[in-house]
Amino acid sequence: MSGSPVVVPYAAYLRVYEPLAAFPEPERTHWYRYAAAGTCRTAQDELRQSLAGLVPVPPIAVPVHESADAFVADIGGVTHICPWRTRLRGWLALETFGQQLAPPVLDAMLPPVVRRQAAADHESWRERNPDARPWIRTATWHVPVRWFVLVGDDEREYEPAGEGERKEPLLRYRTPMVQARRRVARGLRVLKDALDDGGPLIDGLVDVGRWLEEFHPRSLVELDYGGLVHIMGPERLAEDRSAADVAEGLASLREGDSAAAGVAYERLTDRWRAVRELQFSN
Numbered sequence: 436m437s438g439s440p441v442v443v444p445y446a447a448y449l450r451v452y453e454p455l456a457a458f459p460e461p462e463r464t465h466w467y468r469y470a471a472a473g474t475c476r477t478a479q480d481e482l483r484q485s486l487a488g489l490v491p492v493p494p495i496a497v498p499v500h501e502s503a504d505a506f507v508a509d510i511g512g513v514t515h516i517c518p519w520r521t522r523l524r525g526w527l528a529l530e531t532f533g534q535q536l537a538p539p540v541l542d543a544m545l546p547p548v549v550r551r552q553a554a555a556d557h558e559s560w561r562e563r564n565p566d567a568r569p570w571i572r573t574a575t576w577h578v579p580v581r582w583f584v585l586v587g588d589d590e591r592e593y594e595p596a597g598e599g600e601r602k603e604p605l606l607r608y609r610t611p612m613v614q615a616r617r618r619v620a621r622g623l624r625v626l627k628d629a630l631d632d633g634g635p636l637i638d639g640l641v642d643v644g645r646w647l648e649e650f651h652p653r654s655l656v657e658l659d660y661g662g663l664v665h666i667m668g669p670e671r672l673a674e675d676r677s678a679a680d681v682a683e684g685l686a687s688l689r690e691g692d693s694a695a696a697g698v699a700y701e702r703l704t705d706r707w708r709a710v711r712e713l714q715f716s717n
Contacts, residue, residue, distance in 0.1 A: 444662040445714065449572040449582050449643075451612070452508045452515035457651035467514045470507045476519075497525035497553045508655060515655050515711045517570045524569050529553055568649050577707050580681060581639040584622040585615040585647075588679035595669055604664040606672050612647065612654040614709050619644040622685055629696075631690040666713050677703055 504522040586608035680703040687696035
C-alpha cells in the first residue's frame with residue numbers, strides 16, 4: 436500500500452527459486468497465472484501479512500491458511516518461483532522461538548494455549564505432508580557463515596538506496612543451484628580434511644546441502660541481506676565482502692595454511708559480531 440510505513444525485520448534470507456516445470460499440477464498452473472498477472476510481492480509485503488496475525492487477542496501464531504503468494508524471478512527468459520509458504524515457516528519458526536526467550540516473556544507474547552494449538556495443527560498437517568519443506572530460510576541479526584559457502588564474490592549485487600527508483604539498499608547474491616551444491620560439496624571436503632572437530636560449522640553445512648538437494652537442479656539460490664541493510668549502513672554494506680572472506684578461508688585451509696585461514700575467519704566474525712551486538716542497543 437502506497438504511503439504505508441516500512442516494517443523492518445532485522446533478518447537475512449536464503450531463498451530457492453524453482454522453474455515452473457518443477458511444480459506439479461494444479462500448483463504449476465496457479466504460479467503460471469500468478470506470474471503472468473505481473474504480481475510483484477516484496478519481503479515487506481510478506482512481513483506485513485505475517486505480523487497481521489499477531490494483532491488479535493489472542494494472537495494468531497501461525498496463519499490459518501497457507502499463503503498463495505510467492506517471489507517471482509525471470510532467469511534467462513524462464514520464470515522461477517519462490518513460494519512464501521508462510522504457514523509452514525511459521526510453524527518451523529515457532530519451534531525455535533521458544534528456545535530463544537525466557538518462559539515469562541514467551542507466555543506474554545504467545546500464551547501457552549496458542550502455542551499448544553499451533554503445535555497440534557503442525558503435527559496433524561505434517562502427517563499429511565511428510566515431505567514438505569520451505570523454499571525460504573531466515574536468520575535474524577546475522578547471515579550464517581555456512582550460507583556464504585554457497586555463493587561467490589563475483590555474484591555479489593549491491594545497490595545503494597536512491598539509485599534509480601530504489602528507496603532502500605539491496606545486497607544479495609544469486610547463484611545457480613548446481614554451483615551452490617558444488618560449493619557445498621567442496622567446502623565440506625575441505626573442512627573435514629582440515630578440522631579434527633568441525634562441529635557446528637560442518638553440521639550446518641551438511642544441513643544446508645541436504646535442503647538444497649530437495650529442489651530442482653535448475654533452480655536459483657539467493658542470499659539476501661534483507662532487513663540487515665537498514666542497520667549496517669552504506670559504508671559497511673559497500674565494504675562487506677563476506678563471501679570472499681569465506682572463500683579465502685577455505686582456500687587457505689585447502690592449502691594447509693591455517694594461519695591465513697584464521698585471519699580470514701577472524702575478519703568475518705568480527706564484522707558479524709558488530710552487527711549482532713546492535714540488537715542489544717537502545
